Amino acid sequence: MTALDAVSVYTPAFRVPLENLAEPLGLTDIQVRLFRRFHGLDEIRFDPDRSLADLLHAAAAGIDGLRGQEDRVRYVIHGRAMPVVVPYPRNPLHEVCRQLGLAHALTFTVTQQSCASGLLAVDLAGRLLDGDGDPDALALVFTGEKAFTRDARLLPGTSIFGEGAAACLVSTDGPRDRLLAYACDQQGGFDAEFGESFDRFQREYRPSLAAVMRRAVAEARLGFDDIALVLPHNVNIVTWQRLCHLIDYPVDRVVLANVPVNGHLFCVDAFANHRTALEQGLLREGDHYLVAAVGAGAGATYSAMVFRH
Amino acid sequence: MNLIRAGRRDFPAPAGFLIDDDRRNEVAEYFADLTRPYNTAAGTELSGQSYGEMAKALIATVVPADEPVDLLVLAFSIHDMWPGRATATFLSHLCPGTPLSFALCDQGSAAPFTALRLIREHRPRRALLLAVEQAMLPYDSPAVLPKEHRGVALLCGNDDSAGSRIAGLAQHPDVAAPDVPALAAQALTELSAGHDDVRLVLGETLADAWPGAAEHTRAAAGQPMTGVWWQLADTLAESAGLVVIGDYDRDLRYLCLAAIQAR
Numbered sequence: 001m002t003a004l005d006a007v008s009v010y011t012p013a014f015r016v017p018l019e020n021l022a023e024p025l026g027l028t029d030i031q032v033r034l035f036r037r038f039h040g041l042d043e044i045r046f047d048p049d050r051s052l053a054d055l056l057h058a059a060a061a062g063i064d065g066l067r068g069q070e071d072r073v074r075y076v077i078h079g080r081a082m083p084v085v086v087p088y089p090r091n092p093l094h095e096v097c098r099q100l101g102l103a104h105a106l107t108f109t110v111t112q113q114s115c116a117s118g119l120l121a122v123d124l125a126g127r128l129l130d131g132d133g134d135p136d137a138l139a140l141v142f143t144g145e146k147a148f149t150r151d152a153r154l155l156p157g158t159s160i161f162g163e164g165a166a167a168c169l170v171s172t173d174g175p176r177d178r179l180l181a182y183a184c185d186q187q188g189g190f191d192a193e194f195g196e197s198f199d200r201f202q203r204e205y206r207p208s209l210a211a212v213m214r215r216a217v218a219e220a221r222l223g224f225d226d227i228a229l230v231l232p233h234n235v236n237i238v239t240w241q242r243l244c245h246l247i248d249y250p251v252d253r254v255v256l257a258n259v260p261v262n263g264h265l266f267c268v269d270a271f272a273n274h275r276t277a278l279e280q281g282l283l284r285e286g287d288h289y290l291v292a293a294v295g296a297g298a299g300a301t302y303s304a305m306v307f308r309h
Numbered sequence: 310m311n312l313i314r315a316g317r318r319d320f321p322a323p324a325g326f327l328i329d330d331d332r333r334n335e336v337a338e339y340f341a342d343l344t345r346p347y348n349t350a351a352g353t354e355l356s357g358q359s360y361g362e363m364a365k366a367l368i369a370t371v372v373p374a375d376e377p378v379d380l381l382v383l384a385f386s387i388h389d390m391w392p393g394r395a396t397a398t399f400l401s402h403l404c405p406g407t408p409l410s411f412a413l414c415d416q417g418s419a420a421p422f423t424a425l426r427l428i429r430e431h432r433p434r435r436a437l438l439l440a441v442e443q444a445m446l447p448y449d450s451p452a453v454l455p456k457e458h459r460g461v462a463l464l465c466g467n468d469d470s471a472g473s474r475i476a477g478l479a480q481h482p483d484v485a486a487p488d489v490p491a492l493a494a495q496a497l498t499e500l501s502a503g504h505d506d507v508r509l510v511l512g513e514t515l516a517d518a519w520p521g522a523a524e525h526t527r528a529a530a531g532q533p534m535t536g537v538w539w540q541l542a543d544t545l546a547e548s549a550g551l552v553v554i555g556d557y558d559r560d561l562r563y564l565c566l567a568a569i570q571a572r
Contacts, residue, residue: 051346083412084392087344089452093415094561103483103562108423112383112397112412120411127430149342151393184409188402191394192332193361299398 002126003174004307005138008062009275010055011164011262012047018160025154035160040237040256044263045162046147052085053092053099056142059165060100066140066169070100073169075128075139076107079121081266081295082152083111085145093142102140114295115233116184116303118143118166118267123182123305125170139170143267155264155296156198159235162263166271177274180288181219181306185212188299201300206243209294209302213247216290216304227306228287230254231273233294234264255282267293283309310429310436312569313464313472315542316370317535320443320458324358326391337447339392344448357445358458359391361399364439367462368404372437376464377406379433384413384420384440386534387452404437417558418512418533419480422565426478428465438463442534456531461538473545473552476500477568484564489518489557492564497523497553500568504551510544512537512556515564519557533558545571 018041022032035041047055056078060066066073078093086092097107110124111117118141125139144165147153153161185208190197217224224247232240237259244251255273257280265272270291277283287309295301327333333355340351364383372378381404383397401410413420413427421440428436441460446452466472479496493515501507509525513536516527526544528536537554544552548571555566 078415082393083396083414084339084343084388087347087349087448088387088446088450089560090347091415091561106419106423106480106482106563107416108413108420109415110411110413112395112410114395114398117411124427127427131426131430148346149339149393151339186398186401186407186410188395188399188410191361191399191402193399194402295395295398297395298393299395299402301395301398 001172002122002179003171004177005169005171005174006063006065007166007168007271007274008059009164009166009268009272010058010062011272012045014047015043015045015261017043021160038238039159040259041160041263042260044160045164047163051092052146053095055144055163055165056092056096057099059142059144059167060096063167063169069138070102072136072138073102073105073140074132074137075125076102076105076142077121077125077139078109078142079118079267080109080111080145081115081117082145085148113301114297115267116293116295116301118270119182119291119293119303119305122168122170126172126179129170129172135173141168141170143271145266151297159264162265164262164265164268164272166268168271177307177309179305179307181216183212183216183219184301184303186299186301191299206239206246209292210243210247212302213290213292213304216306220306222288222306224249226288227290228253229277229282229289231270231277231289231291232256233292234259234262234269235294285309310465310467310475311469311472312475313466314371316367316462317539317542318366318370318460320358320363323356324362324390326359326362327355336390340447349448351448355390355447357390358443360385360389360441361391361394361396363441363458363460364396364400365403367439367460368400371462371464372405374405376435378404378408378435378437379406380428380431380436381408381410382413382424382427382438384424384438385442386414386417386420387442387455389443390445408437417561417563418556419558419561419563419565421538422478422480422567425475425567432467435464435466438465440535440538442532455533459532459535459539461535463538473572474570475567476551476570479566481564483562485562486518486559489564490521493519493555496566500553500566501551506550508544508550508552510537510540510552510554514559515555515557545569
């Protein structure tokens with residue numbers, strides 16, 4: 001059974017107030033006020049001095065269980081929202097692996113599920129380890145990227161991306177956070193090839209995410225009453241208020257504390273919220289929790305995972 | 310897991326998506342932002358292909374409507390000319406079965422081999438592996454570009470009565486070029502154990518790094534991503550027996566081999 005043995009998150013200390021992003025992102029005063037008052041965003045994290053490789057390295061450096069265990073790591077997978085992030089043939093992922101003493105690991109990126117690619121990476125890591133059948137083997141899953149272009153900085157009318165990274169050690173029999181179910185639904189009909197679909201996407205967003213969350217909970221043979229906590233994607237606060245109304249789930253059990261202080265950190269949100277949940281003592285041994293992610297943009301991917309802590 | 314059907318295509322004609330001025334501007338802005346931190350100048354010429362268009366044509370070639378697919382993996386090394394698109398999600402909508410879809414990259418020529426491994430671990434009824442490469446970069450790069458825009462589609466399935474069995478996979482990371490001959494020979498011996506008649510297909514880079522390799526077919530030069538997979542379709546069709554394909558990525562140091570039992 002796939003398990004998260006350790007999770008490390010790097011969030012830069014440097015934060016930019018929403019108002020300072022108005023000009024570079026081409027936002028009007030009204031749009032800024034909407035993001036602040038309606039969507040609950042306040043500051044966005046950036047790290048102008050660190051490259052993508054630096055971000056990933058900073059996340060990995062926070063995993064105590066990695067040093068001295070490098071030879072157990074068989075796979076390194078980067079779950080990435082943006083498909084192309086450096087000029088070819090640069091390869092920051094392999095660069096980081098060499099720095100970390102992980103050159104022996106099979107290393108690759110999975111992408112094109114936008115911000116849902118991080119959960120996919122966790123699932124694939126577990127499948128590869130399970131296929132090998134070695135209970136001592138580990139995989140390292142990275143998430144995180146640079147907000148380097150407009151598409152990677154702004155979800156119009158919805159959220160603003162920040163920078164950060166997470167690293168997660170995955171095993172097949174770890175005792176900590178065990179994966180009970182993974183559900184994923186893709187809707188490629190929102191691709192630009194099929195014409196403008198923003199309004200339809202906005203209408204279907206919450207029902208589609210609710211459906212995939214329900215599926216994950218059902219596949220874990222649980223009900224929402226059994227879910228102690230939801231670790232959301234930090235797209236904005238109002239989306240989660242409305243979604244909770246839709247699924248009849250108490251919004252105070254959704255970890256939303258990072259929305260105002262992080263921005264939407266690509267595939268990192270789930271892990272940043274995991275850290276916050278542990279720091280605030282929101283998860284007890286045996287609790288079930290749900291992680292949700294949506295990859296939006298050209299097409300949509302809705303994903304949810306249920307874990308037992 | 311069996312290889313049910315293979316399809317392949319080259320794409321000599323200009324891509325349609327760059328005809329649209331808004332799309333061109335969007336793509337140009339993306340590449341300008343991508344290259345700026347590296348002091349690499351983005352060129353003004355935009356040509357090349359989108360993997361969405363290439364894969365769409367390949368899917369139509371190998372996946373009939375009555376053979377729905379559960380899993381689709383798009384494997385590439387060099388990126389395409391529509392860099393911000395969630396192409397795999399788009400392809401999920403086009404492919405019969407609306408499969409779980411994702412792209413696998415940043416692994417050079419090892420990516421299709423890893424994709425096969427992931428397909429095997431998923432145990433789907435049917436899965437589609439798309440290996441693609443296009444031959445244009447809109448900025449200065451030390452990369453050697455592929456000669457042609459090419460794509461290969463491999464439809465895999467768990468029905469043992471159909472197609473050629475994928476009998477084995479071997480992947481070795483961090484292999485220095487001088488170590489390739491011994492490691493490749495060992496992998497070939499293990500993958501072909503019990504078989505007298507083995508046909509070997511080697512990618513250009515592996516053939517160069519393994520001068521003492523047994524008699525083999527050398528994949529087309531200048532197609533680092535699709536070369537061996539392009540050749541595989543021909544070799545499987547020739548006669549029954551075990552076919553072993555292999556490739557080596559000199560930059561990322563991956564040595565990969567796969568054995569397929571043709572019928």
